[in-house]
Amino acid sequence: MRIEIIIVPYDSGRRGFRMGAGPERLIAYGLEETLRATGCESAVATIELADGFAAEIAAAFELNRLLARRVRAAIAEKNFPLVCAGNCNSTLGTIAGTGDENIGLVWFDAHGDFNTPETTESGFFDGMGLATIAGRCWQNMAVSVPGFRPIAGRRIVHIAARDVSAVESELMADASVRVVGAAIIRGSEMAAIEPALAALRKEVETVHIHLDLDVLDPEEAPANEFAVAGGLSVGQAEAAIRMIKSRFAISSATIASYDPAVDPDGRTAKAALRLVTAIIGT
Numbered sequence: 053m054r055i056e057i058i059i060v061p062y063d064s065g066r067r068g069f070r071m072g073a074g075p076e077r078l079i080a081y082g083l084e085e086t087l088r089a090t091g092c093e094s095a096v097a098t099i100e101l102a103d104g105f106a107a108e109i110a111a112a113f114e115l116n117r118l119l120a121r122r123v124r125a126a127i128a129e130k131n132f133p134l135v136c137a138g139n140c141n142s143t144l145g146t147i148a149g150t151g152d153e154n155i156g157l158v159w160f161d162a163h164g165d166f167n168t169p170e171t172t173e174s175g176f177f178d179g180m181g182l183a184t185i186a187g188r189c190w191q192n193m194a195v196s197v198p199g200f201r202p203i204a205g206r207r208i209v210h211i212a213a214r215d216v217s218a219v220e221s222e223l224m225a226d227a228s229v230r231v232v233g234a235a236i237i238r239g240s241e242m243a244a245i246e247p248a249l250a251a252l253r254k255e256v257e258t259v260h261i262h263l264d265l266d267v268l269d270p271e272e273a274p275a276n277e278f279a280v281a282g283g284l285s286v287g288q289a290e291a292a293i294r295m296i297k298s299r300f301a302i303s304s305a306t307i308a309s310y311d312p313a314v315d316p317d318g319r320t321a322k323a324a325l326r327l328v329t330a331i332i333g334t
């Protein structure tokens with residue numbers, strides 16, 4: 053398999069800032085060598101904004117428009133799109149670019165990412181990423197991304213959440229997103245995700261894997277300043293990915309929200325490469 057690594061080195065529309073530094077760090081840490089070790093050739097493409105001022109929300113959607121076109125081209129060339137992004141909302145453009153209207157989504161994240169402009173307290177656009185993908189907010193911006201169609205909540209499984217507000221929980225339940233929280237998973241090993249995957253399998257055959265690295269426990273692999281205790285071990289995340297791969301075709305994947313500044317010894321980068329191997333390797 054040939055892999056196109058598509059990097060989106062931005063956080064909140066700012067290139068190389070905070071988690072925007074993550075994609076290039078993972079390349080420097082040996083992402084291509086890791087893929088080669090699984091028997092895959094790769095090439096790197098970079099998504100970049102044109103020079104000039106862009107407002108935050110406008111920048112996020114412009115990156116998604118550019119990304120969607122790049123993902124579509126990669127798939128047309130029979131390449132697997134592996135997106136490395138500063139922010140989680142890049143999964144919107146990635147899924148749009150697959151052009152697959154029957155796609156499902158498995159979203160690994162400590163956070164719900166299911167706020168809306170009416171519920172957010174942080175004002176961080178990325179906290180609304182999954183709600184946007186589910187068609188719950190920013191509809192007018194989202195339709196500007198070529199190929200975008202909202203993904204119904206019943207086609208979304210959210211894994212290992214542990215920092216979700218009450219209002220986000222309500223919105224996710226209202227949208228029928230299947231949520232398997234971190235506490236349940238940690239208590240039962242990975243068997244806890246089995247019913248959600250089985251239910252998803254009744255809806256779809258192909259999924260996109262979204263990996264916010266803060267799904268990992270920060271004791272083992274600190275990903276960013278928003279990381280929360282009580283996350284998955286790298287081994288548990290690998291096991292979950294194997295379970296997904298045994299049940300679904302994988303269209304594409306996103307690795308997001310890695311801030312090298314909180315990972316001075318490279319533990320999290322190493323963990324990310326292990327998880328890439330789990331996603332891509334046989």
Ligand SMILES: [Mn+2]
Nearest residue numbers: 162163264266
């Ligand atoms: Mn997160």
